Amino acid sequence: MSEILIKNACVIDPLRGINAETMDIAIRDGRVVEEVSGAAEVIDAHGALTLPGGIDSHTHICGTKVNFGRYMSPEDMRAGRTPRRGPMHATSGYSVPTTYGNSYRYSAMGYTTLLEGAMAPLEARHTHEEFTYTPLQDTMANALFDGNWGIMEAIRDGDTKRVAAIIGWTLSAVKGFAVKLTNPGGTEAWQWGKNVSCIRDPVPYFEVTPAEIIRTVVEANELLHLPHSVHLHCNNLGTPGNYTCTLGSLGLIPDLNPKRQTLYATHVQFHAYGGSGWKDFCSKSEPIANFVNMRPQIVIDMGQVMFGRTTTMTADGPMEFNLHRLHHDKWSNHDVELETGSGIIPVVYRRKNLVNSVMWAIGLELALLTKSPWQCLLTTDNPNGAPFVRYPEIIALLMSKKYRDAEFATVHPDTSARAPLPAIERELDWYEIAVMTRAGQAKALGIQDLGKGYLGPGAEADVAVYPIHIDEVDPSTDYRKVIEAFGRTEYTIKRGRVVSRRGECLVDGSNATFWVKPKISDNYDMGKDPDFIEKFDRYYTVRMRNYPVQEEYVNRSRCIETEAEI
């Protein structure tokens, strides 16, 4: 039995409505409990800011394309090398660090749960293998269904239950956590070198539209009672004027679940662009945020861009090829049979560049204009907008108008005519930051019932103690202190063990993988469906029996069983 007592913690715990109360947190065997014995190890927080462990609901840290991002970029690997030290293995990389690099750096920032945003089902085994080597965080992965042939055929036949059945079978088989749609239909079109421009274009051959895919998959997701909603990367990413497409996509979503949102729209910064071309490119954060403010069924994440070098990687293959033609740097692409695809290119976001400056502004605007922090979560779509190590700066930018103005003075001078950021006075407070980085993330992912995102009795003991006293620091002026504090915890506690102290990892992790298994009736069991089996045998290059990810690959398996309505 291991016990820890964190004394004198200044706790912000939004899921329990606790805002900066000084209290003790008792931990026994990995869970928060009411009280512990006198033998407990005592950690005196001395009034330091104490939050539930950070959760990243959209990051790219493990799997085929992430690893290819490393593989093709020795220059990035040279940028972040650390030697083996104590229990810490050597790390490499800045924008796409090695698995250990990701794990240690996230842990130093107080993050304890990570969701890999995109996993091709056929290659899921790879993602799980890398999860094993990401020891200090619990992990889960969205499985990609954007170009899934079986699903598109079922949609064409108007059979929503079959869509749900295919999703359910696949998620269980590949040990996925949630449904991801990346440029729905566009990734299939890209396997012919084409794309869809928005939600009404038919997908070649399959003759379904992205709108039909989005709407049907959203309905199917609820039939399966999955913890998380559909996780959507809208069509037409990164093009001027795409905000209308984004609004059209968000407008498709009914309010189907009283517990959480029905749609999680990801990296909305990349989808909030106005103008008819790069010359009149401008921010359309306002209409998007206004729309979200009126729709409780939608949660978005920022996809904040920060200036500097990074690597972009997404299942949106056609978008990456277009970006490659713009940047003329190296380009990788990887189409996956019957399912999806991906692309990778390195980029540098520059302050001198007007488009990049406007992009930087849009992310912040979305967070500041969305009234409820529960509806706009803090991400960079790591590493697409920026590597996650930039989160502390983003927190400070959201908390300080002064810092934003100082930064704004350094970006392209025409930005003020294209983006409303300078006119926004709002400064987020500590509580709102706690929502955007943990409580809201847990709620959106539907994992608060599993003990994530709060610090009450029964919660998983994932805790971050930051070296900052919020009654002594005014974030609107002392933003440097905010950046420093969020960059390195005093203690990061993962499932009741101190895993990181002032940036140094102390132990090997004991990470778990969360995945879902909807219980589906025999009638809809795709493992017994003759048509599904025949298609699988004829068109996949892996036998159906060799496709599912075996239990051996899932570290401390945490299977979430749901009662499906089919």
Next chain:
Amino acid sequence: MIVKDVVCPFCGCLCDDIEVDVAENRVVAVTNACELGTKKLMGEKRMKNPILRDGDTWKDITYDEAIRYTVDMLTHAERPLLYGWSGTHGEAQCVGVHMAELVRGVIDNTSSVCHGPSILAIQEVGHPGCTLGVVKNRADLVIYWGANPIDAHPRHLSRYTRYADGFFLENAFRDRKVIVMDVRKTETANIADEFVQIKPGGDYAVLSALRAIVRGKEDIVPRTVAGVTREQLIRVVDLCKAAKFGAVYFGLGLTMTRGKYKNVRNAIELVSELNRHTKFTISAMRGHYNVYGSNEVNTWMTGYPFGIDFSRGIAFYNPGETTAVDILARKECDAALIVGSDPAAHFPRSCLKHLADIPVVQLDPYPNATTAFCNVQIPVAVTGIDAEGTAYRMDGVPIRTRKVLSTSYPSDEEVLSRIYREMQEAQAV
């Protein structure tokens, strides 16, 4: 007993539709596999136990003794080399990386002598590729460049290209064109619709000419390029542009001939160029069944696919300096652990001379040419026959190999994990 859907542990195709007939714990028949795969699955004469060189002869030793020898060798070496890894499963490769890190050694895999140049090219210009099933279902044009799958990857043509019907190609043999580019008329060239014979060393020039033609600059192309007529080059480009989906597969005939990684870079850039006209992909024909897996494992654990030097504590990578052949040729390393490969059959003579002078431990199920150079050989289970484990297909699709026999041989992972644990204990003291 017939075991179905067995994964073949021979080449990078990783065919997973093999049927193996097992009787009295022996493989007695194999269906679906090619000749190479069948031979491997049927098995060869296995070593019974670890052996230690004893003057001019060998003496039998126990696994405990062999492991102790390896631990001593690696912990006392100043610059150990851990080489091979392509013929073993991913779990063992992971332990190998941890071992290399612990003893500040160099870990390298066989790609430094096969597709290492392809990786260098990818690191410069990227890699527009796809899984094999995308090609099977869509490609109406396939180009083999410096590759001879009929001999090296016998089922590549029937599972994925020439004879593989797909979703959009109901009769692949009729609807799909195959072009072979090579210096000699191979068996594969005999079944191609178009064979382009390039003079040895001329790949780079031919690729450049094709790129020029794709860009509409055919006027500047000479009448013949490396023995290929301009008319034929134009015909090839026309076929490429007319294809709805084209796929290039290249082999060591491109990576290990004059120009090396620059050839591959040029080929990737040709494909990139063709994507402005139609859809095109390019992929390497990987040899060992899990050579791509060792690149993947090394990359997620160290940041680099091969040739990783931990002597500075950090992962350092500089192919040409930190790759096995170079380290042996410079007589740098003072001990070598060889896993799942046979360097003695492939390395230059000067490297083998040094290998003969230093202590070498080999983990391999079978005796091979490297056995002659090693001090200890530890027989292990064969992944895919009597051990399970992860392997990555040539297109990056990971598959779990199946175990069809029960033997008492430990797997590579088991042996390496014991060595690693004992090395950690030795270091802690």
